[in-house]
Amino acid sequence: MFPPTPLAPPPWIVPFAVPLADPGRVALQSLLAPGAGPRDGGLPNLRRLLSRVLVAEPADVGPETSLSPPHERALARALGWSAGDGRLPMAAWQAADDGIDGGIDGTASDLAWGLLTPVQWHVGTEQVGLVDPQSLMLDAAESRALFEAVKPLFVSEGFVAVWGAPLRWYLAHESLADLATASLDRVIGRNVDVWLGAARDQPALKRLHRLQAEMQMLLYRHPLTESRQARGLPAVNSFWLSGCGVAQPSPATSPSLETALRRDALAGDWAAWAKAFEQFDASGLADAAAAVARGEALSLVLCGERGARRFATPARPPGLWDRLQRRLAPPEPWSFLEPL
Numbered sequence: 001m002f003p004p005t006p007l008a009p010p011p012w013i014v015p016f017a018v019p020l021a022d023p024g025r026v027a028l029q030s031l032l033a034p035g036a037g038p039r040d041g042g043l044p045n046l047r048r049l050l051s052r053v054l055v056a057e058p059a060d061v062g063p064e065t066s067l068s069p070p071h072e073r074a075l076a077r078a079l080g081w082s083a084g085d086g087r088l089p090m091a092a093w094q095a096a097d098d099g100i101d102g103g104i105d106g107t108a109s110d111l112a113w114g115l116l117t118p119v120q121w122h123v124g125t126e127q128v129g130l131v132d133p134q135s136l137m138l139d140a141a142e143s144r145a146l147f148e149a150v151k152p153l154f155v156s157e158g159f160v161a162v163w164g165a166p167l168r169w170y171l172a173h174e175s176l177a178d179l180a181t182a183s184l185d186r187v188i189g190r191n192v193d194v195w196l197g198a199a200r201d202q203p204a205l206k207r208l209h210r211l212q213a214e215m216q217m218l219l220y221r222h223p224l225t226e227s228r229q230a231r232g233l234p235a236v237n238s239f240w241l242s243g244c245g246v247a248q249p250s251p252a253t254s255p256s257l258e259t260a261l262r263r264d265a266l267a268g269d270w271a272a273w274a275k276a277f278e279q280f281d282a283s284g285l286a287d288a289a290a291a292v293a294r295g296e297a298l299s300l301v302l303c304g305e306r307g308a309r310r311f312a313t314p315a316r317p318p319g320l321w322d323r324l325q326r327r328l329a330p331p332e333p334w335s336f337l338e339p340l
Contacts, residue, residue: 010255011078011299011310012288015071015185016265017277018304018340020064024270031274032333043277045285050333053292054300054311061307061339067182067195070308070340071257074301078255081248086180090243091115091170093250098164111160112176115243116169117184118146118236121216127191132266133184136234138166146224146236150215157207171241175204179244187240188266212238255301258284304340311336 019025031043050056060073067086068076076088083089091113118138120131138146143166154161160172179202182195196209216237219225225235260280264273292298292313299312 009297009299010251010253011074011301012256012258013071013074013078013301013303013308014258014261015069015303016261016273016305017302018337019265019270019273020305021268021270024265024268024273027270027274028277028337029334031277032337043281043285045281045289047333049285049289049292049298049300050311050336051331053289053313054298055314056336057310057312059307059309059336059339064305067180067186069183069185069303069305071301071303072183072185074303074308074310075255075257078301079248079250081250083245083248084180086182087178087245088243089113089245089248090183092243092245092247094168094243095162095164095170096247098168098170100162100164100170110246111172111174112179112244112246114171114173114176114179114181114241115184116161116171117167117240117242118143118169119238119240120234120236121192121238128193129189130184130187130192130240131234132188132263133167134263136167136236138236140166142224142228143167143169146219149222149224150218150239153211153214153218157211169239175207176244177246179204181242181244184240184242185262185266189268192240208241215239260284302337302340304337307340309336309340 017028019028032047033042060070060077062070062073068088072088072090075090076083079093081088089112094115095113117133118136119133120136122129122131144163147161147163147169151161154171158173162170162172164170187195219235219237225237228235258280260276261273264270264276288298288300297313299310301308301310
């Protein structure tokens with residue numbers, strides 16, 4: 001008689017675990033090398049989990065040009081959402097988490113939501129890039145002041161505009177119901193024109209692009225901008241709209257998104273990313289491995305820029321032959337991760 005199978009927990013989703021850039025992939029392969037261990041660095045806990053403990057499911061792989069990155073697609077699957085590329089209702093989900101799903105007075109509860117992230121567009125010689133919003137160092141007071149300065153632009157066009165957090169402003173309007181937009185994680189550090197061009201054939205975006213230009217003009221000489229520049233801080237000169245759609249039902253227990261690797265991956269700092277991965281392995285993944293050893297269930301989703309793959313404790317304990325096979329000839333973790 002097999003012991004009872006632990007209830008499957010919500011997945012633990014790890015974005016940016018598999019780089020697309022060649023230097024990052026080389027760094028990951030080095031971290032997963034058989035000789036890498038606690039003394040030499042590496043990812044011993046992840047390697048053991050993937051080689052000896054967890055069962056790999058088929059990967060969800062798509063193009064790196066998809067509007068919704070793999071970690072957002074994995075989140076949507078875990079939440080049971082049904083939506084197309086670039087139409088995952090991330091804004092409505094986050095607004096509810098911020099306690100503002102009904103808008104200011106409940107009037108927006110049935111509308112579609114969009115996440116309006118204050119950003120800086122950096123104009124270079126060949127392209128316009130979007131700087132990681134975290135580098136703006138916006139506190140709540142300054143973010144609210146900027147929001148109140150630009151809010152009339154959106155309200156005059158019929159949008160409900162709500163402040164949620166320093167880097168999370170929200171719009172609600174029926175025109176956002178089926179609007180496909182690129183995730184912010186696709187655009188940071190890249191040419192914004194590529195991702196704007198992917199959605200230019202949507203009429204609803206024309207008004208938003210006009211509002212983008214009006215916001216840039218409003219903030220160009222605004223006292224808030226001059227104050228930030230005087231303190232050596234980056235100016236907020238635009239916004240990025242993403243996560244549009246009507247709220248969809250979600251389970252009571254949500255999956256968790258791991259943020260340990262995000263900043264360094266978006267910056268393309270692969271040495272720092274490798275160190276962050278080693279720290280994550282020595283802390284979070286070490287705890288997860290210990291929990292599995294105690295008989296607890298684990299659902300781990302590792303994501304790259306093309307795809308995601310779920311690794312989970314088996315539905316029933318493996319037989320003797322399976323245990324021997326994985327011990328004598330364990331699969332190489334890179335074989336599971338390479339497609340991602």
